[in-house]
Amino acid sequence: MTDRYAVFGQPIAHSQSPHIHATFGRQEGLALDYRAIEASPGEFLAALEAFAAEGGVGANITAPHKEAAFALCTTLTSRARRAGAVNTLLRKGDRWHGDTTDGIGLVRDLTDRHGLDLRGRRTLLIGAGGSARSVAPALLDAGILELVVVNRTPERADALIDAMGEPGRAITRYWEDIRELGDFELIINATSAGRDRAAEFKLPLSLVNSMTTAVDLNYGEAAIAFTAWARSAGCRNIVDGLGMLVEQAAESFLQWHAVRPQTEAVYTELRTQLAPLAGED
Template structure:
């Protein structure tokens, strides 16, 4: 039986074992999937032992995505662009492939919810690792342009400069947003986890059609509520579909089978 696990610290809250077990049942695959919680500085020892013991692949979450990026023998283009790895796969020759499926998970969920992204004008709030991991897949999906807004404008500009050869991408601080309209706004910060909001003007929602929060909860997140208060006609969604989507992409990397994500999203949401 092929064995997999998710690495993180803390990790007991992770939905990955449930999601991948459901994927396996749906696609008639036989796998075992568990959790691994190394010490904060113990990732390399833990992952080496993991693969030595015969495990095939791993998902990697906070705080180990950079460690996994450095550990991999080879990186996919999207992992290289993200400068982080959330999926490791031991190939038949023994080498370790590092991939990042976060951006694919976001793009697939946005398309599932609201159709193609071609021509859309996007605002990404925040300039951390979550943002960096999704820019290339979004540009590859042929969005018209991306604007990154961050509390520290220079950090947003660094990200924009990094990807400017891939598409139209601009940046600013929260307080000096350009006077342009956005079709889709994505909150890439973790502000909603404790009921907070990004410190950005509510005018961003004027004429916007969609607002997406990468975090997720049993009820609407604070960002989703705020967006609808500002623009009642706006359509909102949380990041549960992104979570399941990135997991499905990892499952495909390992098993070469694509699970159907909508039934799994429904099951996981009922358990929140």
């Protein structure tokens, strides 16, 4: 039976992951069976079990399943346990081992590709779902000064911060108080609000200072609304989630195949296809 790999999410038709992993496979001389599988939250577990029964040995997990994937894992990496969310699954016998590579992918994109020093940056994280949980630990480990999380459901933000275990450095604030938060050197959108083409981000300009980098964990059309706000606000750097996508995929590939592929060629190819992001350094 051929080893199979997949990405699970909803929606998933837009996913670039099959192309990315196929490109990585060609680099390393590996013929991969990697597909995109759409599943609603109610269908996810059954779809994953069917995938395993058909020879599935590794999977990427995207919205809205990252927390559900965490719950079904028998073993977890320490960073996945801290995040409470999983984006990479590896089959071990008849059980799943879980990891989150989003955070390390984001940090590698920002520091290595864009040349940003994250140390000492006051950081605003918008959202508290699986994507936010996945990147928060890595941001703290990268040396940011303070992590402030705002979410329309404050209980989820509180749960995220509690999991970080760094009171005083990682804190929550109410969405209604966003105008009173001061300014930040790093603002990250970890919500899916921009997937609505009519979406418009209405964030106060007071969040931005002369050093602010704005990052959307989405890419392509889903990043348009937030990055448009970032341009209008005069952010110094604007970065979407394409680089993080490629870098987290490379980390998943490393776990599955014991080799880390080169990422720059596939990033450049996808950036050309998806059109350059104005304001990106």
